[in-house]
Amino acid sequence: xMTAQGLSDPALLQTFFQRLERRDELGPDERRAMAELFRHExxxxxxxxxxxxxxxxxxxxxxxxxxxxxAKLMGDGERQITAFNVPGDFVDLHSFLLxxxxxxxxxxxxxxxxxxxxxxxxxxxERFPHLSRMLWLATLLDSAIxxxxxxGLGRRSALARAAHIFCEMGLRLxxxxxxxxxxxxxxxxxxxxxxxxxxxxxxxxxxxxxLRARNLLVWQGSRVSLPNLxxxxxxxxxxxxxxxxxxxxx
Amino acid sequence: MPRYYFDIHDQEGDFRDxxxxxxxxxxxxxxxxxxxxxxxxxxALREPGLETVAITVRDGQDGPVMxxxxxxxxxxxxxPSR
Numbered sequence: 001x002m003t004a005q006g007l008s009d010p011a012l013l014q015t016f017f018q019r020l021e022r023r024d025e026l027g028p029d030e031r032r033a034m035a036e037l038f039r040h041e042x043x044x045x046x047x048x049x050x051x052x053x054x055x056x057x058x059x060x061x062x063x064x065x066x067x068x069x070x071a072k073l074m075g076d077g078e079r080q081i082t083a084f085n086v087p088g089d090f091v092d093l094h095s096f097l098l099x100x101x102x103x104x105x106x107x108x109x110x111x112x113x114x115x116x117x118x119x120x121x122x123x124x125x126e127r128f129p130h131l132s133r134m135l136w137l138a139t140l141l142d143s144a145i146x147x148x149x150x151x152g153l154g155r156r157s158a159l160a161r162a163a164h165i166f167c168e169m170g171l172r173l174x175x176x177x178x179x180x181x182x183x184x185x186x187x188x189x190x191x192x193x194x195x196x197x198x199x200x201x202x203x204x205x206x207x208x209x210x211l212r213a214r215n216l217l218v219w220q221g222s223r224v225s226l227p228n229l230x231x232x233x234x235x236x237x238x239x240x241x242x243x244x245x246x247x248x249x250x
Numbered sequence: 251m252p253r254y255y256f257d258i259h260d261q262e263g264d265f266r267d268x269x270x271x272x273x274x275x276x277x278x279x280x281x282x283x284x285x286x287x288x289x290x291x292x293x294a295l296r297e298p299g300l301e302t303v304a305i306t307v308r309d310g311q312d313g314p315v316m317x318x319x320x321x322x323x324x325x326x327x328x329x330p331s332r
Contacts (some may be wrong), residue, residue, distance in 0.1 A: 157293045201271060202256045202286040202305075210262055 007038050007114055012064050015088030015176040020134050022175050030131045037120040038062065043112050050113065052106040057101065059115040061091045066111030068187060069196070070103050071160040081196040082134065083146065084108070088176040093139055096121050109187040109222075124185055133250055144242045147182070153198050156236075161197050162207045163236035166217060166226060171240055184230045187222035252309050254279040256286065259304040261294050276307070276315070281306050283317055291319050 006164060007013065013035055019175050020026060041064055044050065051057050056250075070083040082103065085091045091105045096118050125132040148168070152161040170181040179185060194204040211217035216232040218225045226232050251272040256279075258265045273279040283305045294300045301321050308314035 105284060143310060158289055159293070200282050200286040201287050202258075202267075202282055203289045204284075205256075205267070205269065205271075206258050206260075206265055206290075213262075 003040060006036060007041055010035055012041055012112075012114070013038065013062075015064070015086075015178070016062055017088075018176045019088035020138065021247075022245060023137060023247060024134060025247070026131070026134065030128050030134075031192050033124050033128060034131060037116045037124060038114045039111050039116070041114045042108045043110065046109050046111075048107045050107060050111075051095070051101050053101060053104045055101050056099055057092065057095050059094045059117045060096050060120075060121065061105070061113050061115050063087050063089050063091055064112040064114055066107060066109040067186070068111060068113075069106055069192065071106055071195070072103050079195045080198065081192065082149070083142065084196065085132055086169070086172050086176065089142075089177060090135075090138060093135060094142075108192050130250075137250055141244060144244065148242045149196075158197065158199055158203060160208050160236050161211055162193070162204065162211060163216065163232045164238055165193070165196065166211075166224060167233055167236050167238040167240075168231075168243070170224070170226065171243055171245070175243070175245060182226040184224055185222055186219075186224045254307050254309045255285060257306040257308065258286075258290065259302065260290050261297055261300045261303075270309075276309075279307050279309075280315060282319070283315075287317055287319055291321075295321070 017026065017031060050061055053072070063085050065087050068085045069081040070085070070091070072080045072082065074080065091113075092101060095101050121135075125135065145168070147166070152164050156164060167181075169186055170179065170184050173184045174181050175180045190204045190208065191201045194201040197204060199207075208217065208219060211232070212219075214231070214235075216226065216228055216235065218227060232238075252273055253270040254271040254276070257267055257268040264331075267326050271282075273282065287303060287305055290303045294303045302318060304316060304318040306316045308316050
């Protein structure tokens with residue numbers, strides 16, 4: 001058993017800091033105070049549950065690599081994915097204040113993650129008010145993305161809804177230095193995507209074929225490329241304003 | 251588990267499923283086809299003109315099973331539209 005508390009390599013936090021610093025500068029003291037609180041990184045296989053619905057985790061989980069989903073299981077066994085998380089995202093920063101989690105968090109791909117104790121979060125947010133606002137911002141970005149998904153589920157056609165997710169994932173990954181908006185690693189299955197879009201896997205397959213036929217999507221293995229970025233954005237009515245990719249004083 | 255293929259007719263035309271999906275039995279495949287049909291109809295109705303959305307479920311042994319939803323719009327004082 002290793003006694004090491006912290007991360008093996010501070011560079012593992014690069015995506016996390018990049019996500020925040022894409023929106024505002026962090027001071028070196030803020031970065032240091034935050035960085036030293038994270039525990040040693042761990043790994044989980046695809047399909048593993050990180051936090052279960054109804055649990056009261058004493059820590060929040062930061063994703064370092066791979067993709068996770070926030071999910072709700074329905075009585076009939078169906079699953080609704082309400083969010084995909086990418087490296088640099090806290091998958092459950094909200095559990096710091098909500099205490100009890102009203103959904104589960106599952107690994108969609110093999111993942112690496114680290115955790116920070118809620119007691120440590122409490123101390124660091126009391127010491128660094130601007131850092132607190134940046135963590136607040138992180139949860140506000142989550143809810144902005146939730147709003148956009150809600151609009152998609154309620155109002156977009158299946159085709160536009162899928163197109164929108166492909167536009168969004170490219171930008172979110174690019175914002176943390178992974179891939180480019182039109183070419184990125186996205187190792188989710190069509191079943192995962194179906195659960196995120198509120199559709200059947202058969203319908204998603206149909207929609208993917210349609211996007212392919214329109215030369216808007218190439219999805220081979222885990223690699224997504226969008227050969228006509230303007231075209232797919234137009235189809236999705238994609239406006240990146242909700243991702244708040246602007247650096248300003250917060 | 252047997253593999254079932256879902257051929258779709260919708261506003262984009264005819265789509266033949268070459269990949270298929272595995273289900274425990276034909277009933278499970280039909281249940282998914284019905285749910286899919288619901289989503290397809292919702293999208294098809296966004297555009298005027300399309301009257302029929304259909305899914306044909308096929309595999310090596312069973313079927314094919316065809317499911318079809320047809321919409322009629324009957325305008326007043328006009329012959330029923332197709």
